[in-house]
Amino acid sequence: MSPILSIENLCKTYSSGLQALQNVNVDMVQGEIFALLGPNGAGKTTLIGSICGLVNYQQGSITVAGFDAKTQYRQAREKIGLVPQELMLDTFATVWHTVNFSRALFGKPKNHDFIEKLLHDFSLWDKKDTRLLELSGGMKRRVMIAKALAHEPEILFLDEPTAGVDVELRKSMWQNVRLLQQQGVTIILTTHYLEEAEEMADRIGVIHHGTLLLVEDKTSLMHKMGKKQIHFMLTSPLIQLPNTLQNYSLQISEDKKQLIYTMGKSTHDQQLHLLLADLQANQIMFDDITTHQSSLEEIFVETVERT
Ligand SMILES: Nc1ncnc2c1ncn2[C@@H]1O[C@H](COP(=O)(O)OP(=O)(O)O)[C@@H](O)[C@H]1O
Ligand SMILES: [Mg+2]
Incomplete structure (x- = not known):
């Protein structure tokens, strides 16, 4: 099976001269949960940004579901749902509007039933007419995920999804992630919580100072090194x-x-x-x-x- 996401020799140097990614090579398999693990400043967000077209990398190539992330940006980006590290949701718009609008941005036709199901899945249905700035932090997080999924992407990126999130929300978030995986969505999450990677991931990549130190099946990693x-x-x-x-x-x-x-x-x-x-x-x-x-x-x- 060809990988859903392929990263080859990726290098990124910021204008400050800081080399944030050094020759990163990795493939993601459809339907897996991949945890990108690394301390703050390791390059996790830069890597995700490069894949999603938010970071302009100098060297290497990224292929998303067969599309080049640079030359076929629109097609590649359409396959991706991104939940960024920073929440950007303090608006007067309602939950319903936000999620539907995000779908429309990707040029997808309206689909009331799909969005309704999505909001049910994330326990947001009874909040559909609530304005985002009235929601609790946990609900905002869920809206962010629902919004990222509104255009039915094949890959979901969760950048530090549980930083500052309480235990209950974390649990329900992981249930949602597993549900998505069952639906065939590939999930790539970043975290510096090791227990999280240990609990959730099928494969783990360790990144440090912009270098991907290892990528391995979680079970064999724990077996080999444990x-x-x-x-x-x-x-x-x-x-x-x-x-x-x-x-x-x-x-x-x-x-x-x-x-x-x-x-x-x-x-x-x-x-x-x-x-x-x-x-x-x-x-x-x-x-x-x-x-x-x-x-x-x-x-x-x-x-x-x-x-
Ligand atoms: N826009 C930017 N300009 C310059 N340096 C940046 C920028 N964004 C991130 N960096 C630097 O790149 C490195 C990797 O950052 P980042 O990808 O955000 O790491 P992580 O997400 O793993 O915490 C850090 O040293 C960070 O300070
Ligand atoms: Mg980050």
Whole structure:
């Protein structure tokens, strides 16, 4: 299947001389949720802006559903729904008008039923005649998404969708995102909340200083880079590791009450069996075990630190 979005050798330098994107290459697959993860200033908004025609990039090419983002701008842009980082919705216009107007801007014929369904999906139907400046922040966010979807785009960009959003709204937003995915929409979101990427994304791209450091399937990323640790709660403190245990990746905790075993990606069950037998042989007793799996956050910090 050809990618819905293809970015090749993308470079962007702002007039200040700042190189915001450096040779970015990535393809997006139709129907996936892709999280672009990176700290503030990493280049996330610049990348989205380049795809949406808001940022004029100097080098590279972007293809949206087969259309070149520069030379076939209108066709490419029509495939895209954008929810920008900054809300720009403090107007006297009503919800109904705003969403319909956005559809009209893309030259799409009126479709009352579609817009009605959209507003129902985002729990905005009973607010359809309300003016935007009278809405709560959470409702405005939902209007922004409904507005971005009004022309039935195939790709939806959500730039920091949950920054400053409460837990309830975040949850309902993710439900909506999954619903869209089921309808075949490709969703690309940026975030610096790692838990969010971990929870939502099928694939994750890590961007830092304008460079896309890695792009990987979430599950394989966590599998490949994630470490698992087993903490043995010792019945009596252990001062020193017996010689026969030196070959295991074992550590004694600072308070000497725990023995910590780190499983690498190549550790298999057999080794765990051997370790348990060796612990017993050395009369190292424990009365409890906890396990710890490294989170995407730790993986992320590691990736960024290595560069
Ligand atoms: N219009 C602009 N002019 C000059 N520099 C900019 C402009 N927009 C963003 N930058 C800079 O480009 C870098 C990337 O910014 P941005 O894409 O907004 O990052 P992110 O969205 O990941 O926080 C930052 O160093 C930012 O200060
Ligand atoms: Mg940004």
